[in-house]
Amino acid sequence: MVHFLLLVGINAFDFLLLSGTASGIGAGTGVADWQQALIYNPAQTMPSERAGLSIVYACPYGVPGLNCVRVGAGFAINRINLNVGMQFLGIDGYGEYDLGVGLGLAITGEVITGFAVHGLLVRMPTAGWLFVPAFDGGISWSISKFRLGTAVQNFNRPRFDNGDEVQPRLRAGVAWEPVEPLLLAVDFGKQGESERLLAGIEIRIFPELKVRAGMETAPWCIRAGFGLKVKRFGVDYGYHYLSELGGTHIIGVNYTWN
Numbered sequence: 001m002v003h004f005l006l007l008v009g010i011n012a013f014d015f016l017l018l019s020g021t022a023s024g025i026g027a028g029t030g031v032a033d034w035q036q037a038l039i040y041n042p043a044q045t046m047p048s049e050r051a052g053l054s055i056v057y058a059c060p061y062g063v064p065g066l067n068c069v070r071v072g073a074g075f076a077i078n079r080i081n082l083n084v085g086m087q088f089l090g091i092d093g094y095g096e097y098d099l100g101v102g103l104g105l106a107i108t109g110e111v112i113t114g115f116a117v118h119g120l121l122v123r124m125p126t127a128g129w130l131f132v133p134a135f136d137g138g139i140s141w142s143i144s145k146f147r148l149g150t151a152v153q154n155f156n157r158p159r160f161d162n163g164d165e166v167q168p169r170l171r172a173g174v175a176w177e178p179v180e181p182l183l184l185a186v187d188f189g190k191q192g193e194s195e196r197l198l199a200g201i202e203i204r205i206f207p208e209l210k211v212r213a214g215m216e217t218a219p220w221c222i223r224a225g226f227g228l229k230v231k232r233f234g235v236d237y238g239y240h241y242l243s244e245l246g247g248t249h250i251i252g253v254n255y256t257w258n
Contacts, residue, residue: 023238024212024225025200027185029173030149034074041138041151042102042114045083047074049256056252061245066091079106097121132158
């Protein structure tokens with residue numbers, strides 16, 4: 001339980017469970033990946049095909065009885081992109097639920113704006129159920145081989161009935177593809193007095209296989225993983241290591257179609 005309390009203190013309603021590219025490199029504000037759009041930047045809601053479904057599972061840091069599951073779907077119609085998702089983290093009567101809907105609009109071929117609405121739901125053994133709405137906004141801008149992204153999460157400063165407040169989080173990032181098989185990404189995040197820097201790399205070994213690595217600060221975390229895609233079916237694996245908590249294995253599957 002001590003490990004779980006530390007985990008919640010570090011990551012409450014944050015990216016406990018990442019999927020797609022971000023599960024291996026961490027940085028994702030400027031990376032176009034609909035699987036993690038609602039967590040990093042709601043402007044990144046465009047799936048690689050017209051529509052996609054994904055599910056991700058992890059037992060964070062090997063804490064017995066602690067489970068984390070994320071289910072998401074993305075759709076694209078003309079210039080409008082829609083992403084819906086649900087994430088659950090729970091153990092021994094405590095549970096965090098994040099239900100979200102994100103909408104992206106392509107203003108031009110290079111600029112996409114996005115907005116997301118979340119329902120943050122907490123189940124506590126002593127206080128029962130607590131619920132607040134939360135709002136995110138973001139933008140993505142493509143310039144040649146660069147993609148810039150910025151987002152503000154929880155900008156309405158959600159406050160639960162027991163007085164707990166979820167502070168707004170500012171994210172800014174850039175993704176760069178200097179050559180076609182290589183992706184480099186860097187993010188900066190700030191929440192209250194806490195600041196976080198994330199950096200990662202993805203290399204396409206074969207058309208079907210990509211390998212990933214990354215790191216972040218505050219707290220220090222090392223990431224690695226791979227993505228395998230055969231036709232419309234994809235598998236993503238990520239490993240996260242925090243010195244305070246240990247390692248987490250994350251596995252996700254997705255399916256896209258036109």
